[in-house]
Amino acid sequence: MNKIPNRKVICDVLIEKAKDDKDIVVLCSDSRGSASLTAFFDTYPEQSVEVGIAEQDLVGISAGLAKAGKKPFAASPASFLSTRSFEQCKVDVAYSNTNVKLIGISGGISYGALGMSHHSCQDIAGMSAIPNMRVYLPSDRFQTRKLIEALLQDEKPAYIRTGRNPVEDIYSEECCPFEMDKATVLREGTDVLIVATGEMVRPAYDAALLLEKEGISATVLDMYCVKPLDKDAVIKYAEQAKAVITVEEHSPFGGLGSMVSQVVGEYCPRKVKNIALPDSHVITGTSKEVFKYYGMDGEGIAKTAKEVLK
Amino acid sequence: MDKALKALSYDYRMDTVNMIMSGGGGHIGGDMSEMEILMQLYLKEMNISPENQDDPNRDYFILSKGHAVESFYTILAHKGFYSLEEATAKFSKFGSEFIGHPNNVIPGVEMNSGSLGHGLPVAVGLAIAAKMDKRPSRVYVLMGDGELAEGSVWEGAMSGHNYNLDNLCAIVDRNHLQISGNTEDVMKQDDQAERWKAFGWHVVKADGNDFDSLEAAFAEARAHKGDPTVIIADTIKGKGSPVMENKAGWHHHLPTQEEYEQIMKDLEAGKEAALNE
Numbered sequence: 001m002n003k004i005p006n007r008k009v010i011c012d013v014l015i016e017k018a019k020d021d022k023d024i025v026v027l028c029s030d031s032r033g034s035a036s037l038t039a040f041f042d043t044y045p046e047q048s049v050e051v052g053i054a055e056q057d058l059v060g061i062s063a064g065l066a067k068a069g070k071k072p073f074a075a076s077p078a079s080f081l082s083t084r085s086f087e088q089c090k091v092d093v094a095y096s097n098t099n100v101k102l103i104g105i106s107g108g109i110s111y112g113a114l115g116m117s118h119h120s121c122q123d124i125a126g127m128s129a130i131p132n133m134r135v136y137l138p139s140d141r142f143q144t145r146k147l148i149e150a151l152l153q154d155e156k157p158a159y160i161r162t163g164r165n166p167v168e169d170i171y172s173e174e175c176c177p178f179e180m181d182k183a184t185v186l187r188e189g190t191d192v193l194i195v196a197t198g199e200m201v202r203p204a205y206d207a208a209l210l211l212e213k214e215g216i217s218a219t220v221l222d223m224y225c226v227k228p229l230d231k232d233a234v235i236k237y238a239e240q241a242k243a244v245i246t247v248e249e250h251s252p253f254g255g256l257g258s259m260v261s262q263v264v265g266e267y268c269p270r271k272v273k274n275i276a277l278p279d280s281h282v283i284t285g286t287s288k289e290v291f292k293y294y295g296m297d298g299e300g301i302a303k304t305a306k307e308v309l310k
Numbered sequence: 311m312d313k314a315l316k317a318l319s320y321d322y323r324m325d326t327v328n329m330i331m332s333g334g335g336g337h338i339g340g341d342m343s344e345m346e347i348l349m350q351l352y353l354k355e356m357n358i359s360p361e362n363q364d365d366p367n368r369d370y371f372i373l374s375k376g377h378a379v380e381s382f383y384t385i386l387a388h389k390g391f392y393s394l395e396e397a398t399a400k401f402s403k404f405g406s407e408f409i410g411h412p413n414n415v416i417p418g419v420e421m422n423s424g425s426l427g428h429g430l431p432v433a434v435g436l437a438i439a440a441k442m443d444k445r446p447s448r449v450y451v452l453m454g455d456g457e458l459a460e461g462s463v464w465e466g467a468m469s470g471h472n473y474n475l476d477n478l479c480a481i482v483d484r485n486h487l488q489i490s491g492n493t494e495d496v497m498k499q500d501d502q503a504e505r506w507k508a509f510g511w512h513v514v515k516a517d518g519n520d521f522d523s524l525e526a527a528f529a530e531a532r533a534h535k536g537d538p539t540v541i542i543a544d545t546i547k548g549k550g551s552p553v554m555e556n557k558a559g560w561h562h563h564l565p566t567q568e569e570y571e572q573i574m575k576d577l578e579a580g581k582e583a584a585l586n587e
């Protein structure tokens with residue numbers, strides 16, 4: 001079982017790259033420990049900015065730094081980054097087109113029993129609704145590395161959400177196919193298409209393995225790029241399937257499910273079932289307990305797939 | 311000095327630590343620093359009890375530093391809003407309403423919090439409403455010192471002054487620590503009293519871990535007319551055991567079994583000392 005959370009990988013990549021790229025700046029809002037960025041602050045204090053518990057300031061300062069040619073990475077819990085500083089993300093980052101990379105850590109329900117104030121189940125919807133904002137949810141540590149390396153190559157705004165806990169590997173050092181803004185196809189099948197993002201990719205894959213045992217073949221798309229959504233992949237694999245399932249650690253509204261449904265509805269209509277968290281406060285528990293409760297683990301997703309295909 | 315009350319603060323600390331151990335996590339440092347402030351409010355200062363919890367004339371409290379919820383749950387239990395055993399057993403468990411931040415489906419909890427910087431504006435609203443309705447309610451809100459970096463705190467401060475809310479009393483748990491370390495290293499606070507004065511508030515300084523000092527401060531707040539009052543309460547984060555006192559790492563550290571035993575020993579000793587003072 002992998003013990004390295006995706007957020008830790010972000011820090012590793014930034015430490016490596018900041019050695020030669022002095023424009024990389026990391027900003028935290030009393031969040032460097034939670035973001036696994038303490039090592040960056042210790043290694044490059046002159047490329048680090050602490051703003052205290054002030055997320056709006058965090059994003060505003062990042063925009064200013066970017067305007068002056070820096071490459072800021074602003075890291076804060078996804079819940080606060082995507083709601084408290086939403087307007088700064090919209091106006092100072094996306095609208096003014098500043099090269100700020102917003103790193104939302106402990107996204108979704110990672111914070112478990114800390115409750116709704118700490119859950120970020122609206123971030124995909126909110127951020128995706130902002131023109132010029134890209135939204136990425138890497139699935140495992142290998143993909144996280146590829147994504148951050150790719151994002152260091154461009155100069156546009158992006159919101160990246162990672163979870164708090166280590167997730168089981170999907171890829172490996174040797175095998176991690178990655179093309180920017182293209183979904184990764186984990187399996188191909190003809191009965192059902194499962195589109196998942198972030199930490200839900202692994203259980204989606206597990207579901208496909210379970211379904212295979214019962215003679216049901218599934219395509220699994222790792223849609224780490226929720227925006228821009230890889231439409232072509234959705235259409236191609238939906239067309240060869242009878243139904244589509246989406247899985248995301250998010251509210252049922254405005255996230256991956258809504259976006260995939262729009263594409264399928266327009267280009268290749270067939271049944272789409274969205275698996276997501278409920279439109280209510282989420283039951284208290286660890287991520288594992290909560291995912292199981294709402295049918296968002298491998299077994300739950302497989303069960304839904306069978307129901308949809310009935 | 312009230313020896314029994316001081317001794318009780320050690321009992322409550324033990325209850326709080328037990329709740330954290332039961333739930334497998336919690337914000338122990340801030341729980342310990344705010345204990346006397348919450349006790350003074352709930353046991354002495356505020357007109358609030360399970361009997362009048364729906365009375366519009368009651369006093370209101372908002373735990374704006376919502377992460378330090380375990381001592382709050384402990385005090386509400388001792389006030390009789392629910393049983394301590396229930397809260398301790400359920401804390402942070404699957405399906406529980408006793409989550410790691412104030413949850414107002416629980417009796418006695420007025421407002422949900424957890425995202426810092428929300429409490430003061432809400433308290434301003436409660437205080438304005440009390441004035442509008444000519445109710446005697448007083449409104450109290452407790453904030454962390456690190457929390458004061460949020461701009462919304464100062465927006466609330468402006469309106470508290472603008473509306474002359476002398477029925478509003480903010481308390482700052484000035485323990486000088488936040489998650490990443492000393493508040494002055496993370497984001498300078500300078501002289502908090504000067505800052506609040508500049509925003510038009512009546513400022514009172516207190517020893518936030520001393521009941522007599524707090525009693526005097528709350529009395530002064532109540533007596534002061536025309537402006538809201540802020541009590542800058544100097545406290546010790548992790549107060550009660552040297553294992554955790556003044557250590558940033560104890561913001562949300564879960565004690566090991568060994569640490570737990572030492573903490574309980576220290577708290578017992580603190581209680582004994584209080585009784586023998």
Ligand SMILES: Cc1ncc(C[n+]2csc(CCOP(=O)(O)OP(=O)(O)O)c2C)c(N)n1
Pocket residue numbers: 029030031053080084337339340341343375377378424425426427453454455456457458483485487488489547
């Ligand atoms: C808006 C927001 N940002 C970040 C956090 C995460 N967080 C929880 S507690 C804490 C530190 C609080 O420090 P302080 O206000 O000094 O409280 P205390 O030391 O009394 O626990 C932080 C940053 C939060 N809860 N809300």
